[in-house]
Structure formats: C-alpha cells, structure tokens
Amino acid sequence: MLINLSDILSQDGKEMQVQATLEMDKFHTFDGDYEFAGKQPVELHLMNQGKKQLLVEAKTKLSIWIPCARCLEPVKTSFHIQCEYEIDMSQSEEDRIENLDENNFIKENSLDVEQLIYNEILVRWPMRVLCKDDCQGICSHCGKNLNKGTCNCETRELDPRMAAISDIFSKFKEV
Ligand SMILES: [Zn+2]
Ligand SMILES: [Zn+2]
Incomplete structure (x- = not known):
C-alpha cells in the first residue's frame, strides 16, 4: 500500500492515522520465500513536524513460518514491529537515499508501507530458528x-x- 503524503506535507502540524493491510503474502529473501502465518494490519501514525520534517511511526505484529535449523519443520516465528522514523522531506529523493538508505520506503511523495515493513522484518530476522532447544534434527x-x-x-x-x-x-x- 502506498500512502500519498502530499496532503500531510501541505500543512505544518498535520497528523494522519492510517491502518494499512499488508499485501505481501510471502516474505522474499535471497535464500527463498517464507509464508506468513499471520498478519495484523499496520497501524501508522504520521505527523508533519514543520519544516518538512515528517514523523513516521508504525506498529504491527506478524508471524512467518521459518524452518527449524536442525529438522527443517516450519516454526511459527513472531515479529513485533514498532518503529519510528524522522524523515527530512526537504531533501531530494537522491539525497535521502544517500543519507539513509533505510528510508527507501519514501518514494517521491508516497510512503510505501510494504517496503517499510519489509525492512523491519529483515532487521529482526533471526540468525537461527529451532523448533525446540533440544531438537534432535x-x-x-x-x-x-x-x-x-x-x-x-x-x-x-x-x-x-x-x-x-x-x-x-x-x-x-x-x-
Ligand atoms: Zn527442529
Ligand atoms: Zn536414518
């Protein structure tokens, strides 16, 4: 889902509360695709803090099936996402990308919710998932x-x- 930011950026102090449904049904990584086991809507709070400084807060809970590192049985793995970004919208898109490439979820005048949540899942991706501590493999x-x-x-x-x-x-x- 893309959220158009033109309206909120038109007026200092303006706030926006959005509930977005994640469209991705698989999590794509370099080593394969992972199925979602559950998705809650993404709660977004946006605020124009003046001087084109945009505050973005996002919150959601997701779970993804990740194979156990030993026995390969899928394990329902939860992700509790809560993040906050301050984005300088007075910069050109190229400057923003150079300064902080994690802000690649801002595309011109839109916020790409899919990209934002994708990044958050990726940074929380576990090194190793086990179905239980004493998994026999x-x-x-x-x-x-x-x-x-x-x-x-x-x-x-x-x-x-x-x-x-x-x-x-x-x-x-x-x-
Ligand atoms: Zn296992
Ligand atoms: Zn055997």
Missing part, C-alpha cells in the same frame, strides 16, 4: 526427523566421537 542418512523417533540407520560411526568425549570427561575427573 534429521538423520543425515535417511532424512528421518529424529524428534519423531529413531531410525534404523547404522550409528556406529558416531561411536569413536562419543568415545573421545567420554575420554575427555574421565580425564577431567582424574584431575
């Missing part, structure tokens, strides 16, 4: 989700490592 041989039970794959190759670890522990105990 998937078997590297058969791909079975080990949270749902064990598989019949040969696990002997793990034994030397396990033995090494128990060696270390027993050494610690001796000290």
Whole structure:
C-alpha cells in the first residue's frame, strides 16, 4: 500500500492515522520465500513536524513460518514491529537515499508501507530458528526427523566421537 503524503506535507502540524493491510503474502529473501502465518494490519501514525520534517511511526505484529535449523519443520516465528522514523522531506529523493538508505520506503511523495515493513522484518530476522532447544534434527542418512523417533540407520560411526568425549570427561575427573 502506498500512502500519498502530499496532503500531510501541505500543512505544518498535520497528523494522519492510517491502518494499512499488508499485501505481501510471502516474505522474499535471497535464500527463498517464507509464508506468513499471520498478519495484523499496520497501524501508522504520521505527523508533519514543520519544516518538512515528517514523523513516521508504525506498529504491527506478524508471524512467518521459518524452518527449524536442525529438522527443517516450519516454526511459527513472531515479529513485533514498532518503529519510528524522522524523515527530512526537504531533501531530494537522491539525497535521502544517500543519507539513509533505510528510508527507501519514501518514494517521491508516497510512503510505501510494504517496503517499510519489509525492512523491519529483515532487521529482526533471526540468525537461527529451532523448533525446540533440544531438537534432535534429521538423520543425515535417511532424512528421518529424529524428534519423531529413531531410525534404523547404522550409528556406529558416531561411536569413536562419543568415545573421545567420554575420554575427555574421565580425564577431567582424574584431575
Ligand atoms: Zn527442529
Ligand atoms: Zn536414518
């Protein structure tokens, strides 16, 4: 959704309250698309603070399905977005882009709500999502989700490592 800013910029002190529905139904990133699990409307508060200084406040709650880093099961991940920007509308668009490229949600005389919220999700994107702290992951041989039970794959190759670890522990105990 694009919000036309001409009206609010025409008069100092003018305020605007807008509720916008997010149109994006997937979150596109360089490594793939993620489905939204839930979207609340975006509550926007805009204010012309005089001298072409525009205050933008936005608030919403969203959730996106992100695969667990170990077992790849989708995990409903919540994003609580609350942000505030002061934008100098007396600058040309090129100046604004140079000064703060996070303000790329201002396009000429419009505010691009999709772009604003996209940026906010991106900066909050988690490094790693786990379905639970002790997720067992998937078997590297058969791909079975080990949270749902064990598989019949040969696990002997793990034994030397396990033995090494128990060696270390027993050494610690001796000290
Ligand atoms: Zn998992
Ligand atoms: Zn297996």
